[in-house]
Amino acid sequence: MPGVFVGSPIAFIDGARNLCLSEADGSGLRRLAEARWDERGHNLLGHYWPTWAPDGRRLAFSSLAVEGKSQLSATTYVVESQGGSPVALYRSPAGVPPVIA
Numbered sequence: 561m562p563g564v565f566v567g568s569p570i571a572f573i574d575g576a577r578n579l580c581l582s583e584a585d586g587s588g589l590r591r592l593a594e595a596r597w598d599e600r601g602h603n604l605l606g607h608y609w610p611t612w613a614p615d616g617r618r619l620a621f622s623s624l625a626v627e628g629k630s631q632l633s634a635t636t637y638v639v640e641s642q643g644g645s646p647v648a649l650y651r652s653p654a655g656v657p658p659v660i661a
Contacts, residue, residue, distance in 0.1 A: 573607055576595055577605075578607065581641065607622070608623070617642075621636070621646075634652045635650065636648070
């Protein structure tokens with residue numbers, strides 16, 4: 561499988577839509593990007609589709625947010641697998657559905 565390395569952590573999105581890494585046995589769980597919530601507890605921003613970079617050092621992922629009354633926007637980020645601040649690569653205009661290739 562492209563982007564999968566023997567002995568590397570598994571990237572996944574947890575039930576709260578956070579981007580996480582853990583070892584195959586479940587140990588070493590850590591969050592790389594947390595989803596944001598509004599004051600009523602509704603999820604405003606969730607992370608999806610984590611994908612390893614070919615070098616195994618970074619992860620790309622997308623975040624979805626609702627703008628205005630119901631305009632969906634998507635932003636694609638990259639983050640170092642050791643942690644750090646995600647860097648935005650592309651943001652779709654509000655109302656334009658994301659396309660993942």
